[in-house]
Amino acid sequence: MAADEQVSNMFDTILVLDFGSQYSHLITRRLREFNIYAEMLPCTQKISELGWTPKGVILSGGPYSVYAEDAPHVDHAIFDLNVPILGICYGMQELAWINGKQVGRGDKREYGPSTLNVLDDANPLFKGMNNSTVWMSHGDKLHGLPTGYKTIATSDNSPFCGVVHETKPIYGIQFHPEVTHSTQGKTLLKNFAVDLCHAKQNWTMENFIDTEINRIRKLVGPTAEVIGAVSGGVDSTVASKLMTEAIGERFHAILVDNGVLRLNEAANVKKTLVEGLGINLNVVDASEEFLTKLKGVTDPEKKRKIIGNTFIHVFEREAEKIKPKDGKDIEFLLQGTLYPDVIESISFKGPSQTIKTHHNVGGLLENMKLKLIEPLRELFKDEVRHLGELLGIPHDLVWRHPFPGPGIAIRVLGEVTKEQVEIARKADNIYIEEIKQAGLYNQISQAFACLLPVKSVGVMGDQRTYDQVIALRAIETTDFMTADWFPFEHSFLKKVAARIVNEVDGVARVTYDITSKPPATVEWE
Numbered sequence: 068m069a070a071d072e073q074v075s076n077m078f079d080t081i082l083v084l085d086f087g088s089q090y091s092h093l094i095t096r097r098l099r100e101f102n103i104y105a106e107m108l109p110c111t112q113k114i115s116e117l118g119w120t121p122k123g124v125i126l127s128g129g130p131y132s133v134y135a136e137d138a139p140h141v142d143h144a145i146f147d148l149n150v151p152i153l154g155i156c157y158g159m160q161e162l163a164w165i166n167g168k169q170v171g172r173g174d175k176r177e178y179g180p181s182t183l184n185v186l187d188d189a190n191p192l193f194k195g196m197n198n199s200t201v202w203m204s205h206g207d208k209l210h211g212l213p214t215g216y217k218t219i220a221t222s223d224n225s226p227f228c229g230v231v232h233e234t235k236p237i238y239g240i241q242f243h244p245e246v247t248h249s250t251q252g253k254t255l256l257k258n259f260a261v262d263l264c265h266a267k268q269n270w271t272m273e274n275f276i277d278t279e280i281n282r283i284r285k286l287v288g289p290t291a292e293v294i295g296a297v298s299g300g301v302d303s304t305v306a307s308k309l310m311t312e313a314i315g316e317r318f319h320a321i322l323v324d325n326g327v328l329r330l331n332e333a334a335n336v337k338k339t340l341v342e343g344l345g346i347n348l349n350v351v352d353a354s355e356e357f358l359t360k361l362k363g364v365t366d367p368e369k370k371r372k373i374i375g376n377t378f379i380h381v382f383e384r385e386a387e388k389i390k391p392k393d394g395k396d397i398e399f400l401l402q403g404t405l406y407p408d409v410i411e412s413i414s415f416k417g418p419s420q421t422i423k424t425h426h427n428v429g430g431l432l433e434n435m436k437l438k439l440i441e442p443l444r445e446l447f448k449d450e451v452r453h454l455g456e457l458l459g460i461p462h463d464l465v466w467r468h469p470f471p472g473p474g475i476a477i478r479v480l481g482e483v484t485k486e487q488v489e490i491a492r493k494a495d496n497i498y499i500e501e502i503k504q505a506g507l508y509n510q511i512s513q514a515f516a517c518l519l520p521v522k523s524v525g526v527m528g529d530q531r532t533y534d535q536v537i538a539l540r541a542i543e544t545t546d547f548m549t550a551d552w553f554p555f556e557h558s559f560l561k562k563v564a565a566r567i568v569n570e571v572d573g574v575a576r577v578t579y580d581i582t583s584k585p586p587a588t589v590e591w592e
């Protein structure tokens with residue numbers, strides 16, 4: 068992406084350098100909550116390669132000890148930017164390490180709340196902060212003042228809880244203002260970004276729409292055409308609507324009916340997107356192809372792989388058929404990548420274990436040699452939803468529960484057949500219908516029905532039945548990394564169970580999943 072097309076060049080931006088803290092992304096999140104654009108990059112980012120000038124820099128916390136041999140360190144060029152700098156926890160220890168190395172193991176580790184004692188009331192960073200509860204999470208501490216700094220706040224266990232450079236706007240704080248347990252933490256971040264960095268508070272979705280449409284138009288040019296895979300989920304729909312606003316019919320959306328979508332999904336999505344939103348969408352029915360390839364497969368990861376590969380194959384085949392009006396080939400591919408996906412791939416972390424391969428259509432890029440357009444790359448999910456509402460996308464679609472790419476194939480445990488998909492689909496439809504009717508849909512983050520590959524004995528109309536089991540799942544979560552099950556009223560579960568057993572042939576029993584994540588995951592496969 069050319070430098071002048073970056074959002075960070077269009078809005079005043081605070082640069083957050085990530086040293087691997089679990090809370091780093093929250094710093095970005097909080098700043099955006101008061102309409103200041105912030106971008107997170109790994110702590111190893113070379114400032115000369117940045118391509119834009121931040122209004123201020125925040126150094127995050129991190130799990131390392133600055134004095135350890137393999138500890139990460141910041142590019143000293145941040146000090147030549149002559150913008151305000153704020154070091155949080157590890158970030159402050161890093162500032163101290165650079166200026167006199169006065170950091171070591173503390174005699175007491177400190178996790179949890181503490182009270183901030185502000186020494187200098189006139190200091191703009193701590194405006195409105197005195198005596199507030201601040202949240203600590205550290206084992207190391209400053210053993211003395213960094214050279215050229217003075218103390219501006221203390222706490223019971225941290226004599227250097229807040230420090231500032233004698234002549235420059237460089238600050239260090241031992242606590243974490245980004246977590247909600249720091250009651251005035253947001254005030255501190257605002258004091259830093261607005262009063263010290265003078266960043267404009269103009270990061271609003273209204274402004275973003277115009278900026279983004281212009282950026283897309285400039286990027287694509289007057290004639291080139293764009294394709295995109297669109298599922299009818301929130302992300303791809305919002306991205307497609309934005310593309311449509313920018314280039315109209317030159318954007319070609321493709322929905323692949325993989326045979327494991329929800330009940331009537333392809334038809335419903337087509338209606339909403341084409342008739343409701345004017346999106347140039349083509350639905351490709353490849354259900355037989357997918358189901359044939361899934362025959363006999365029971366392993367969840369194998370299912371994902373087959374679906375992912377078949378998806379790429381179908382998508383490429385369909386893309387071939389599109390002939391742009393300018394006689395050239397399609398040049399661009401739209402993807403609904405969100406900021407959390409970006410953070411995941413850039414943040415400063417060691418390797419983690421693969422539990423499931425979620426990014427089932429990730430193979431498109433390498434194979435297709437198309438240029439990527441990712442209009443939601445800078446946005447968090449709630450920002451995408453807000454954007455969707457502003458673009459006139461129906462409320463129900465904007466607030467839809469996420470639906471995985473491999474769909475019902477990972478909700479039919481064991482072999483996926485047309486008959487099994489049909490059972491899971493009908494049960495799921497009844498369940499969601501009842502959830503909506505009870506007014507619970509928006510309180511739940513995700514709900515669905517799974518078909519278990521076990522048979523159980525029942526009795527219906529005096530006859531013995533020997534049929535399968537549906538497991539219902541409903542969870543509450545903010546980030547899908549951890550989740551808890553939703554506490555339905557018993558009467559609700561009773562009603563749903565009765566309806567499913569009565570209305571769906573092949574089901575003899577219904578159970579409700581009461582496992583949190585961890586130790587379980589959201590999906591059963």
Ligand SMILES: Nc1ncnc2c1ncn2[C@@H]1O[C@H](COP(=O)(O)OP(=O)(O)OP(=O)(O)O)[C@@H](O)[C@H]1O
Pocket residue numbers: 295296297298299300301302303304321322323324325402403428467468469470471472
């Ligand atoms: N059946 C499908 N047809 C076309 N594209 C699909 C299909 N399923 C998934 N995709 C593509 O895969 C991407 C990732 O899917 P994912 O479910 O993470 O996002 P989404 O469907 O847009 O939104 P949500 O997370 O709300 O479901 C989608 O944005 C879309 O580009």
Ligand SMILES: O=c1[nH]c(=O)c2[nH+]cn([C@@H]3O[C@H](COP(=O)(O)O)[C@@H](O)[C@H]3O)c2[nH]1
Pocket residue numbers: 371423424425426427469470471472473513547584587588589590591592
């Ligand atoms: O696009 C997707 N492809 C997948 O293969 C996949 N597996 C899980 N999910 C979704 O991810 C979230 C967390 O799910 P898990 O706790 O089961 O890992 C939940 O929202 C799941 O629905 C997927 N999404």
Ligand SMILES: NC(=O)CC[C@H](N)C(=O)O
Pocket residue numbers: 088127128129130131132155156157158204205206207208
């Ligand atoms: N939260 C942090 O940034 C911790 C910094 C450092 N690892 C410590 O234990 O003090």
Ligand SMILES: [Mg+2]
Pocket residue numbers: 298300469470471472
């Ligand atoms: Mg989806």
